[in-house]
Amino acid sequence: MAATIPMKLDGVALFTEGSNTDFAVGDITLPSLANLTDSLSGAGILGEVELPAEGHYGSLEMGIAWRTISRDAFAFISPRVTGLEVRGAFKEFDKTKGYKVTKSIKVVARGFSKGIDLGTLVVNAATDTTNTIELTYLKIFIEGDEVFELDKFNYICRINGVDVQSDVRKALGLA
Template identity: 45%
Template sequence: MSNNVVPEKLINFRAYNDGNDLLGVTDVQLPSLDAMTETVKGAGIAGEVDSPVLGHFGSMETVLNWRTISKPGMNLASQKGISLDLRGAQQFYDPEKSEYVVKAVKCVIRGVPKKTELGKLDVGTTTGSSNTIETNYIKVIIAGETVLEVDKYNYISNIGGTDYLADVREALGLN
């Protein structure tokens, strides 16, 4: 396989709770990584700069959308820690070989329930039910390689193989 493969789409995925309980038919909105910032201004700066706090992110939410009110959706409303395992197959195109290549993608999400939307009851339509999980841990693995890991409680912010909080852990005596 060449290095110039073109990522095209997610072929399909499955969602599991605690690694083995299949959740059912859902789509998932993964969290955004919004860096925490502080405005820096003063002598020596021509204006203001919103400076990101190294390795720190604001609230991260993962949303699971359901077609109907479901038992797995109700179970995810429990006031306890949740560990989701999202496993997918992504389609890439290799132009040198003129063929499609499938690569695995896995997202591990840990957090606590923040909101459960029961949705709307209406004849012949989906309910629009959803669960919002306050995400304190996310790990993304593509073709066996960890490309992202953010663990707020353990001071890990590994993006593209660089852990931006390694020096912070050492300074805090956590290593």
């Protein structure tokens, strides 16, 4: 049984990768991790089974929603790889101690711009400008511990410390 009960995200900051200066006010939409699958059927199988391909994921789209059109939004439409870090603070209730504690999360992401939606210009309202980034690299830390890493171009997929692509890299002569 867990000693803490997750409550909410208490704060978030967006940084260019490797920087210690946050630069933007925006909401982040993290990608969905959907395994690619292959249908297996034939003798000895009653029907069909969709089996996930270990370490292979579909498109990873990350979104950044800005309050208004700003220079920060245009930093993400470069034709080169963009690297950023999202750092957050979660509040959890510690049942054994009887008070709230703060836990950290850090998301490191690299990818290419898929575009920018400049939004709508309406007096006295946010423009809702949004960037969409196609990620090729994603790494997530909770309390400083690596819980997930996916590097699509280097055959790296680690989940809670387990390298699910090590045998593949070895077979391809990449290890």
